[in-house]
Amino acid sequence: MKQKNFSNYINDLRVEYAISKLKNDAVYRNYTIKAIVTNEVGFNIATSFSTAFYKNTEIKPSYFIKELSK
Numbered sequence: 001m002k003q004k005n006f007s008n009y010i011n012d013l014r015v016e017y018a019i020s021k022l023k024n025d026a027v028y029r030n031y032t033i034k035a036i037v038t039n040e041v042g043f044n045i046a047t048s049f050s051t052a053f054y055k056n057t058e059i060k061p062s063y064f065i066k067e068l069s070k
Helices: 006-024 033-041 046-057 061-068
Strands: none
Touching (some): 006 033, 006 061, 033 061
């Protein structure tokens, strides 16, 4: 198993938290990506969140939210 650096570990936790909130809270799905990123999960830049999200899930956050909303 490859070891993660601290930054990647924290980013993974943030992405997992966002995924959990998106799956379990319909109101959360109505937030903009920017609101989720800066206000809820602690990323400073939306593209950093999108990159980390894609690395963990292999889909973009907007597509993930769209699929959950169906």
